[in-house]
Amino acid sequence: MIVILKPNPDKERVARLIKHFHDMGLNTNYSEGSSTTIIGLLGDTSRIDENDIMVYDLVERVQRVTEPFKGVNRKMHPQDTILEVAGRKIGEGYFNVFAGPCSVESESQILEVAEAVKKSGASFLRGGAFKPRTSPYSFQGMEAEGLKLLLEAKRQTGLPIVTEIMSEKHLDLFADVDIIQLGARNMQNFMLLKELGRSQKPILLKRGLSATMEEFLMAAEYIFAGGNHNVILCERGIRTFETMIRNNLDISAVPLVKTLSHLPIIIDPSHAAGKRDMVQPLSRAAIASGADGLMIEVHNDPKRALCDGAQSLNIPMFETVMADVKRRVAFEEKQLQTCE
């Protein structure tokens, strides 16, 4: 439910109204825009009578949100959400590149890649320590040891890190991670979503392979409902009937999310096709469509990568892609976030 206030409301009276809602057991979301000021009400609003709110002088009108997603809904929060993580701004008007290997494999590997992607202009280092693999017999990641190496790479390069969590039990291990990634296969791991909702860590939420837009936003809503509003969405390709590529990038997800929600959305062109050669054209499409960033797999030796070698760029390729990304981000009049 949205309470739209009259222009230039008195701060004190707004505070009193908000307290009133809290007393009713509701959470509120205050959003002050240039033209309208809104109080979004979260929780069980079914028992509220609009007239009881309309009696307040400063209220212009009251509107119910029909979509099942409330907190992540743009109607609740008309301005774009801009997160600030380790000094980088993430959201509309800014552009971040999250780059690094599929998996952390060794200290030298992660350090070499980290240095290189920093130099080319990435703002975050990505790398998997816990790896969700289709087969129990495949490399499952370096786990806790991999997390240590990521933190060491962060210490040496200054690059903040993003890495995937696979279990509620591991949350403590992620204390120094800058952004926690929730992978596509866990997008509807509701217990883990709830746990992440209780933390205040920024969460990078990847869309499930066959998740509808509504399900994707509802997964984000789980995190919101727990009180954590630091969510970044990531489209990474959907499963279709096509067999030539691994997934089909759903580019329409970008304008759809921008319409329906206030959250940032980035694109992962590496998983979206599963082919190295597609990373550049899909990155270009992502930037032009309005995405707020890219997540790109980079490896110092893709042929020997322990996972996803076929879709990983080598270091010179990434440099080339980044030069192109910079020109395009400038064309879109967005600020590329870097380590400079």
Next chain:
Amino acid sequence: MIVILKPNPDKERVARLIKHFHDMGLNTNYSEGSSTTIIGLLGDTSRIDENDIMVYDLVERVQRVTEPFKGVNRKMHPQDTILEVAGRKIGEGYFNVFAGPCSVESESQILEVAEAVKKSGASFLRGGAFKPRTSPYSFQGMEAEGLKLLLEAKRQTGLPIVTEIMSEKHLDLFADVDIIQLGARNMQNFMLLKELGRSQKPILLKRGLSATMEEFLMAAEYIFAGGNHNVILCERGIRTFETMIRNNLDISAVPLVKTLSHLPIIIDPSHAAGKRDMVQPLSRAAIASGADGLMIEVHNDPKRALCDGAQSLNIPMFETVMADVKRRVAFEEKQLQTCE
């Protein structure tokens, strides 16, 4: 890798050979059929030279398994797996009906439904205590309290129970549950799969909404790889472009699983379509296709069900469906497992 033995092998020599494989750090799967006896080797068999095995006199030949799923592969275990749970046999030649409400809602509800489905011939009581819901604002199940009510229903009716787990943290709560269900949305929750692999509880593994057959079997393989061979597969409809029904039952999953694997497979016609009226025709198709059982949602008052009311049968409908199921299971010359 499969080691096929010569006819009528000497028991002692077989035992010595198996010990030899264990000493090599491999797990084995011994399968004695009427015509062939097989030792399946699980683990890293890439470093094994077939010739080193062929030197054993009792070995007829050695064959590598090319599919990524090994332990669940019929090549490793040509006979059908028949599980025995609370006195019921589950697998080829037998037929079980798992019936009950989507969610446990109250003691009177679960007891009434349990008595009724037992009377109609169900062999297991199903009921959700922890519910995976798309929305954080929907009823999330009675949780631990729901489990207690299920166990109470079991005590009063003698019906063994199957209920869904959603978190590794809850495993202790499921100690007295007969079969633990892993839901479609958690089919690739690899940490939970590993945890279930370390238990010896029978696991009912539901196919993910867009999981390929290979991914489905690989999820079962995760449980196998941990040492738990008590797995029942469940096809519950796949996501397609159709909008008139919730999912499309993939009936071809039954013969495919029967060809590729030795595990039992059951069908959930309630979730497969999401419509009460489709339960009977889809159940008939399931029985005829060779499925080893059905999981059917039954509620004493579907209109007031806290979840999935539209697909739940009421008690008289279930009685009618079961009368039909009995005739058809008899036609297929399978033994219906009941409480008698």
Next chain:
Amino acid sequence: MIVILKPNPDKERVARLIKHFHDMGLNTNYSEGSSTTIIGLLGDTSRIDENDIMVYDLVERVQRVTEPFKGVNRKMHPQDTILEVAGRKIGEGYFNVFAGPCSVESESQILEVAEAVKKSGASFLRGGAFKPRTSPYSFQGMEAEGLKLLLEAKRQTGLPIVTEIMSEKHLDLFADVDIIQLGARNMQNFMLLKELGRSQKPILLKRGLSATMEEFLMAAEYIFAGGNHNVILCERGIRTFETMIRNNLDISAVPLVKTLSHLPIIIDPSHAAGKRDMVQPLSRAAIASGADGLMIEVHNDPKRALCDGAQSLNIPMFETVMADVKRRVAFEEKQLQTCE
């Protein structure tokens, strides 16, 4: 729009009412059931005022049909449609097997297969003369010559024939064909649908690979709208993300069609999976789900078949399948239509 009449309406007054509707430029569909008699109105009914119809004494009530499909809608025609083709009844309560090779390849091939499938109990001979092939370089069928061979096989065996049309230009060539098949790839070839609607030939309409149920019924509606009510629907597998089999049989299509429409529906288990071994289990599922028939590919020498060899049964396999089909059709208390 449906006009429901009062019980036991006077024939003459009904005739006058029907004439009245014809004078208004509408087509009518008269359906006399045991309990209700209905006049279905087809055409632009948007301008009709229900009250103008209610003035007629014999009218009980008037109801608009909200679905976009009208003529094929069960609401318009509550009884099942039973077609009669070459002495065979097709529809609810009856069961037909349409069998034969993917393509007609030679006189000896089609005659050998025709004799064999007749002997095993098929009621129709299927065979492709014009073949829709993905590649222009693949065998495109024997075309007009193939049609002649089919007619020769009909002459020698007495089996009526069903074969696919690919062009409006060929309609004259199909004059002696008993049932004209419209293939999956032409399900929305609207010009051909209209042309077939102007004929009175029975049409076997195959569902498109990704057609929704509504689109499928709307394709049938095109034929109906032209005045040809002799339509048999055929589900033949839908395209999904699965790669192990060619298509996934949508078994739920059978109960859905039976609910939504009065038309017969048959299943093609050969195309549905693309694998010989799946034909029997899928046929069993089809019969149990309520399908009115099966279309099965049979070849005298599948290994040398010019198309679809992998899914064709050889003659002894078909004999085995048919023995099983007969038992099951009897179990369902349906009448198998044969040449006897």
Next chain:
Amino acid sequence: MIVILKPNPDKERVARLIKHFHDMGLNTNYSEGSSTTIIGLLGDTSRIDENDIMVYDLVERVQRVTEPFKGVNRKMHPQDTILEVAGRKIGEGYFNVFAGPCSVESESQILEVAEAVKKSGASFLRGGAFKPRTSPYSFQGMEAEGLKLLLEAKRQTGLPIVTEIMSEKHLDLFADVDIIQLGARNMQNFMLLKELGRSQKPILLKRGLSATMEEFLMAAEYIFAGGNHNVILCERGIRTFETMIRNNLDISAVPLVKTLSHLPIIIDPSHAAGKRDMVQPLSRAAIASGADGLMIEVHNDPKRALCDGAQSLNIPMFETVMADVKRRVAFEEKQLQTCE
């Protein structure tokens, strides 16, 4: 099969070699690039012995094309195909916008839209005369009369026209049409593809709603195999599980087609989402991904459009989109084709 020639081959000897291939009953495709010169061989090359070709002095090496698509394969024709239609260049390095209403509805409508899109910078006028509609009761287009109005609009504005054909029987009516469109639902109408292959008209081939990339290219191959090499591919959204939008634009089709084939590919952002607001962001993505053009639905009064109103831009919106398109096409260093 590809015959790669040594550098700077003697023209006369090349001509003799080509004649030799023609004498063998093959079609040839001569492609002279800056670094390599290739003769592509089309037809039944299975019986050719590579050694018989290697004896020719000017031949460097011979290579078989493993993909089922041959003539449209980039291996056969390494340079991008640039068509020239009514003075516009279509293909790599150029950019065309095909704009106009879904359907021609009246003379004033088509003239008003034509003038407007010309003024904004479109290079072709699109408009449907024959309309493939899901329902037989929907507006089916103005048919032959609509074609006349399109030609009148062409006469008055100078804009060449593209319009859809639905039947082989109508080919004569399309004699003065500049580009014949084959719609998504007819992508595998093989008889019509063959007919269009016998013409020399440029064909705009739309991808089927669930066609794989290989099937799409094989449909183009049908046209090629008939001798018509004037094909433009058009990606227009694929069918998925998503329900919020009509289709999902498969942006990866652009780089895939550019890799696999030498043909131009354009994007239809109007059908891809079915929503007006998505046209601009999807157009931007299309340009950035490397597409050679856009097909956009524009109507002078979308609210009263007889079809597809929800996805049609009105004239001022189109002007805004085109201003943006121009800036972006310039950024990509491509030449926008216009009427100037």
